[in-house]
Amino acid sequence: MSNPSTTPSAPTGIVLNIQRYCSHDGPGIRTNVFLKGCSLRCKWCGNPESIRVKPELSYDPKKCKGRECSLCLKDPFPKGAFYFTEGEEGPVKVNWDLTSGCDEASCSLCPTGALEMYGKTMTVDEVLNEVEKDASIYRTTGGGITLSGGECMLQPDFSAALFGGAHQRGINTAVETACNVPWTNIEKVLPHVDTMLHDHKLTIPERHKKWTGVGNERILANFKRAYETFPNVDFIARTPLIPGVNADEEHIRAVLAFIRPHKNVIDYELLPYHRFGLGKYEYLGKVYELDDYKTPSDEVVKHLQAIIDEAFGRTRQADPTAK
Amino acid sequence: MVGAGFVPGMNAVIKGVALAAGHLGWEVIGIRDGFEGLLRPERYAEGGLLHLAPHLIENLDPSAGSLLGQSGRVDPFHVRQIDADEMVEEVDRSDELLAKLKAERIDALISVVGGQGLTILYKLHAKGLNAVCIPRAIENDVAATLVSFGFNSALSFTIEMLDKARQAAQAAGKIAVVEVLGSQTGWLALQSGIAAGADAVLIPEVPCDLQKLAAKLKEKMTTRRPYGLVVVAEGANLVDNAKAGTDKASTLKASLAPLALGDNSSHVIQRSGQAAETVANRLQLLIAEETFPLVVGPWARAGTPTAVDRQLGLAYGAGAVQALNTGQTGVMVAFVPPDIRFVPLAEAINKVRTVPPDNEFRRTAQSLGICLGN
Ligand code: SF4
Numbered sequence: 188m189s190n191p192s193t194t195p196s197a198p199t200g201i202v203l204n205i206q207r208y209c210s211h212d213g214p215g216i217r218t219n220v221f222l223k224g225c226s227l228r229c230k231w232c233g234n235p236e237s238i239r240v241k242p243e244l245s246y247d248p249k250k251c252k253g254r255e256c257s258l259c260l261k262d263p264f265p266k267g268a269f270y271f272t273e274g275e276e277g278p279v280k281v282n283w284d285l286t287s288g289c290d291e292a293s294c295s296l297c298p299t300g301a302l303e304m305y306g307k308t309m310t311v312d313e314v315l316n317e318v319e320k321d322a323s324i325y326r327t328t329g330g331g332i333t334l335s336g337g338e339c340m341l342q343p344d345f346s347a348a349l350f351g352g353a354h355q356r357g358i359n360t361a362v363e364t365a366c367n368v369p370w371t372n373i374e375k376v377l378p379h380v381d382t383m384l385h386d387h388k389l390t391i392p393e394r395h396k397k398w399t400g401v402g403n404e405r406i407l408a409n410f411k412r413a414y415e416t417f418p419n420v421d422f423i424a425r426t427p428l429i430p431g432v433n434a435d436e437e438h439i440r441a442v443l444a445f446i447r448p449h450k451n452v453i454d455y456e457l458l459p460y461h462r463f464g465l466g467k468y469e470y471l472g473k474v475y476e477l478d479d480y481k482t483p484s485d486e487v488v489k490h491l492q493a494i495i496d497e498a499f500g501r502t503r504q505a506d507p508t509a510k
Numbered sequence: 511m512v513g514a515g516f517v518p519g520m521n522a523v524i525k526g527v528a529l530a531a532g533h534l535g536w537e538v539i540g541i542r543d544g545f546e547g548l549l550r551p552e553r554y555a556e557g558g559l560l561h562l563a564p565h566l567i568e569n570l571d572p573s574a575g576s577l578l579g580q581s582g583r584v585d586p587f588h589v590r591q592i593d594a595d596e597m598v599e600e601v602d603r604s605d606e607l608l609a610k611l612k613a614e615r616i617d618a619l620i621s622v623v624g625g626q627g628l629t630i631l632y633k634l635h636a637k638g639l640n641a642v643c644i645p646r647a648i649e650n651d652v653a654a655t656l657v658s659f660g661f662n663s664a665l666s667f668t669i670e671m672l673d674k675a676r677q678a679a680q681a682a683g684k685i686a687v688v689e690v691l692g693s694q695t696g697w698l699a700l701q702s703g704i705a706a707g708a709d710a711v712l713i714p715e716v717p718c719d720l721q722k723l724a725a726k727l728k729e730k731m732t733t734r735r736p737y738g739l740v741v742v743a744e745g746a747n748l749v750d751n752a753k754a755g756t757d758k759a760s761t762l763k764a765s766l767a768p769l770a771l772g773d774n775s776s777h778v779i780q781r782s783g784q785a786a787e788t789v790a791n792r793l794q795l796l797i798a799e800e801t802f803p804l805v806v807g808p809w810a811r812a813g814t815p816t817a818v819d820r821q822l823g824l825a826y827g828a829g830a831v832q833a834l835n836t837g838q839t840g841v842m843v844a845f846v847p848p849d850i851r852f853v854p855l856a857e858a859i860n861k862v863r864t865v866p867p868d869n870e871f872r873r874t875a876q877s878l879g880i881c882l883g884n
Contacts, residue, residue, distance in 0.1 A: 225598075226595075226596075226597030226598055226599070227598055228590065228598045239600070240599075267629075267632075267856070267859060267860055270860040272861065272862060272864075273861075274866070280860070282629055282859065282860050284585070284587070284626065284629040284630060284633065285629060285633070287587075341597075367596065367597060368595070368597065369595050399598075400590075400592070400598040401592055401596055401597075401598060402596075405596050
């Protein structure tokens with residue numbers, strides 16, 4: 188765990204990662220801050236390490252020294268969580284069902300860093316000090332901080348404090364959310380937000396439930412209410428495009444019908460699905476559920492992008508690799 | 511309770527438990543769909559628990575699937591649910607499960623489970639549950655027993671399919687490359703391959719050099735016998751698969767499996783069907799013979815149990831009751847011919863029964879001229 192806050196009243200949050208020099212999540216060059224915890228379970232999730240709220244173990248077998256070390260077979264590691272198979276060399280094996288007792292302290296005993304915890308508790312100032320390092324880049328490019336996840340709206344007080352603090356420091360703010368949270372959470376965060384990127388994953392409620400775990404009725408209601416309650420926020424709708432799930436005209440047209448009446452929804456972006464997160468599943472001992480899914484073809488992306496461009500009255504030729 | 515993953519003839523085990531327990535005057539309650547029947551009883555119009563009364567058991571068809579169903583997940587420590595705020599989360603409901611078992615006046619739990627299920631029951635036992643496990647594993651990968659329930663039926667079915675594949679290959683004058691179950695261990699591939707007279711068997715335990723395999727097949731394919739049969743376990747260990755341009759994403763399962771060697775190694779477990787496809791494509795390039803991939807894999811999980819599994823199921827069921835009757839809990843029933851034994855769960859978990867180098871089946875395969883790709 189990181190040092191406790193110097194101002195004990197300031198909220199702390201569980202931060203997964205801070206990534207500098209990002210260019211796809213809001214205007215300009217930005218620093219993405221990923222918070223831990225999500226309220227959906229999209230089968231194609233590229234950030235499995237962000238799903239659980241609590242910090243959790245990650246294991247990189249490539250770094251393990253194997254039998255000659257064997258430290259994690261002893262106290263204070265949970266009994267049976269790490270083991271070697273008889274007559275076999277190579278990295279230690281993990282029984283993921285027995286690892287819940289691992290924590291930062293025990294992981295720090297692993298000499299090679301093969302064992303680590305995903306997620307650490309940080310204060311608002313700790314995060315903002317890191318973000319502020321690129322203040323000059325934000326000024327020249329129009330960038331700033333983007334809060335992402337998981338679902339950052341699950342830590343609304345921390346998110347609101349981060350954005351409030353960022354604005355005080357003159358840093359532009361963007362949030363990336365699926366809005367599957369109570370409206371009260373959104374209401375706390377949005378007053379401090381310049382741009383809200385939000386996911387329209389599937390249109391039909393039962394399909395949304397099939398692929399993400401819940402229906403989308405509340406999500407859509409939240410979007411609409413956000414558009415109407417916060418006219419000065421720039422909203423950018425997005426769809427992670429997955430063949431066989433949502434990469435079809437029907438979905439795109441339905442999203443356009445939903446967003447176009449609202450003038451503060453300034454764009455609709457397609458995010459062609461790529462198998463990015465799979466290595467992380469390995470580190471977490473989870474099996475990727477969407478094993479067979481493919482990246483959408485350029486033609487499909489171009490076709491769907493053209494529909495969006497037309498709806499937004501643009502004539503530019505879509506570049507499917509731009510996102 | 512019946513754990514996740516389908517194997518043929520689960521009713522035989524249920525019947526074994528119910529008959530043996532009934533003999534002792536015990537009452538037997540079945541839990542539907544893993545722990546679902548207890549944790550989400552509202553899903554069942556007729557209740558999540560099923561009283562396994564003598565008249566029900568008397569007429570239970572041991573050749574049928576599971577009277578109790580099974581669930582995709584049996585882990586009460588991570589139950590995925592939607593909270594009052596419509597948010598998805600995983601919660602630990604193990605305490606609630608134990609309380610519910612108590613409230614239903616269930617004194618002990620007999621579970622038919624595979625590898626992961628054993629760990630879950632080990633954890634529940636550590637929390638005070640009187641647990642006895644019966645090993646169920648199509649791949650026969652549970653280490654503490656010689657034969658897990660379900661393996662023999664899968665083996666018989668796979669042999670039958672291989673026979674058909676060989677006939678198809680013969681008729682077409684091509685090489686059939688048939689993928690069978692076995693992501694971590696090669697028992698099914700090896701034993702079925704021997705029985706069906708395969709030309710080659712590729713298993714996870716033996717790294718296979720496709721060049722050598724190709725040379726061997728070429729030698730075997732003559733004008734008199736212009737066809738071939740190659741059996742590939744799902745988790746076959748192809749040493750040149752990097753060259754085969756294997757999608758890196760498909761190495762994922764390998765790293766989760768106990769045999770996995772990590773990213774820079776060559777042990778790749780692919781999704782169902784990919785192993786057959788990769789091997790068929792590579793061979794076709796290497797020896798200029800036509801190949802065709804077939805996937806038996808998942809088909810072997812269903813169907814009618816063999817006589818061996820029916821007997822084994824009844825014996826395992828009765829054995830579990832015997833364990834409880836002699837005051838043993840926290841154990842797995844193991845079949846180590848000619849005995850039924852009770853192995854502590856702590857010793858049964860974290861072990862995978864793989865095919866060792868000096869195994870009799872491996873020697874048999876070699877004597878029969880079956881290429882293992884090494
Ligand atoms: S402590 Fe780290 S390096 Fe040592 S065996 Fe465990 S994981 Fe490997």
